Amino acid sequence: MESEENPITIHLISSSDSPEFNHLTHALTHSSVIGLDAEWKPIRTHQSTFPTVSLLQIACQLTDESPVFLIDLASIPLQSIYHLIKDAFASPDVLKLGFRFKQDLVYLSSTFCAYGCEPGFERVEPFLDITSIYNNLQPRQPGRRLSKQTKSLATVCQEVLGISLSKELQCSDWSQRPLTEEQMQYAAVDAHCLIHIFEVFKAKVVTEGNSVESVTGLQLSHLDLGLKQILATQQNSNKLCGIKFGEALEMVQAIPPDFCKTAPISDEEVTALSPDQANQMDDVLSLIVRKYGDKILLSESDRKPKISRKKAKKSSGRVANTRSRTEGGEEWQGPPPWDVTSGGDGCPKFLCDVMVEGLAKHLRCVGIDAAVPYSKKPETRGLIEQACKEKRVLLTRDAKLLRHDYLLKNQIYRVKSLLKNDQLVEVIETFQLEISEDRLMSRCTKCNGKFIQKPLTTEEAVEAAKGFQVIPNCLFKKNLEFWQCMDCKQLYWEGTQYHNAVQKFVDVCKLND
Known part of the structure; x- marks a missing residue:
């Protein structure tokens, strides 16, 4: 039995006086399961305050659509949306899904408190972490415990849905406005995939739990994996997520333009909510909440940044040293080790650490010698020794490595761009490579x-x-x-x-x- 695919629709909410905001209110009171995620501008370690959350993503599952609401916290007055979000977080009729969401909740609470929304957010209940779902989906072997290793969301999506999520935009500057189309699609997919992973889990509970079937008589129809089906049948040059077709040149199929679409809403489309229309959990969902449900509670200690005085003292000196080198814009000072005037052979050679390993393959594709570390988990000393031994420039995005420039001399460069294509152009222009x-x-x-x-x-x-x-x-x-x-x-x-x-x-x- 087949079911129609429900496409993802993105609604960007930057005002409380808009049809999109009304639609969010409607969706939160009609959805029994929602997926939560948040984005903020990347920060340096040992910062004395929590980062300000710029975007909150809420994925809902309705009968006729699967909307994802991107709440622009940098634009909308936080007081106007505070109680709506707080009520949804604590509603016993809505199961909240997230991936390591406690940190997101801490940052969200700090952000709202900074704008007078006291006491912020204290709880999310009922809650189910995707990591817990993943562990429960693993086959049980008698006498053998499951590995406690925490998988990334991208890995969970790959193993459960057969979908690979690119995380290239994770560290982009989410405080900049306007958000790019790529950022909005990335944020929407990150929240929406939580719903699909949960549906796989729900299907397992139904098919394997005889007690559930006997109580409800429920037969699950064809599981709607529209996320996977759409990606498997259409192509685009976007790099947000896709189905892998092999390693040849890392060619990845991506989200089509109509997969995530931003749709305007008219006031007529938002119907008034009557008391008997409120969202209700079905028996299967109630059983899942009782058996697997959890909650997130924030204590007073969670609301304060944890900074070790000893580490903070050390890091302050390190940051100062790094700034002294980077105040000039982190420009390459040269000459590189292959420069003929310095006794080099004139052939550019790079060493890409694990943070820019994808850049290594791009450099190889344009004919440039680009190595990767010997070890999958290299230590700083090993990177330095390999770069010096092979006379390579070490490429990285790790600012902490810059303090070793006195050891590497002119053999280290911090890549500023986030996307591989932009990184490639940056390296070509910085080192004046002939392609x-x-x-x-x-x-x-x-x-x-x-x-x-x-x-x-x-x-x-x-x-x-x-x-x-x-x-x-x-x-x-x-x-x-x-x-x-x-x-x-x-x-x-x-x-x-x-x-x-x-x-x-x-x-x-x-x-x-």
Whole structure:
């Protein structure tokens, strides 16, 4: 039995005197399950005050739509929305979903208190953390405990829904206005995926809990995974989330424009709420709340930033040292270690730490030597030793590494951009790298090795791939040329993905201008 997909509709709320605000009120009183998330401008560690929350996301599930409300806390008067949110947080008829939401609640409460909304938010109840849902979805093995390792939301989405969420915009400046379309879509998807993960869990409770079925007689219809279905059937160049189709050049399918759409609302669309229309939990949901439900309660100690005096004293000196280097705008001082006037070979070489590992693959795609750390969890000393030994410039987004510039001399640069394409352009411009179309796709994106200069025929490629790599049968009739990495022996061919990638980097690097 099939069900129609409910598309996500985004409603940006920046005023309490608007149809969108009325629609939010309507949705909160008609939804028995809501997903919560919040965004704020990234802060430095050891800050003496909590960050100001700029955006609150509330995902609802109604019969005819799945709206996500983005409440612009930087624009709307907080007093006008305080009681509505507080009542929803404490309503026994609404199950709240979140991912490690306690920190969000602490920051939200601090933000509202700063604008006279005392005493802020003290509780969220009933509440169910997505981490708890994930753990309960794991198969139980007798005599074996589940791992206590906390998964990221992106990992949970990948394992439960088969959807990969990009977190590139997580650390963007959420205090800037107006918000970009990409930021709004990212924020909406982060909240909406909580609803879908819960629906998978609810389906398991129904199908496996005989007691539930006997009490309710409820048969769950086809589980609406519209989020996955839409992503699996449509394409876009957006990088918010998508279904992975393999590692070749990290090509990712993304959200289509009509997946998350911002829709105007007329006053006629918002109907008045009668007492008998109030949201009610069904028997299955009530059982889930009783068996798995939790709550978040904030104590007085939660409302104060936890700063170790010893660490704060140390960090203050470190920040001062960092500022002395970065007051000039964090510009590259040069020359790089490959500079011929300094005895270098003239070939740019970079080491990308784990924070910009995606940038390494982009650099390789345009023909630049870009390595990654030897270890998956490298220590600072290891990064420094590798950069010095291989005469590379260390690329990072970690400001704390800048204080080691006296050890690295001119071998460290902090990347300021958040998105990989922007990071690539920034590095090219900063180090004045020469990029040409004939160098695109000239390095192995998997290991950074160079390709064997002579292309392989189909027969040679089949022989080279034996016991190592499977070549699709559909390629044999196309008379393609194959290329092999001299280091890891990975085979590549000039198929559709290759040509799409070449065109992408021609556009990013503006090689046609």
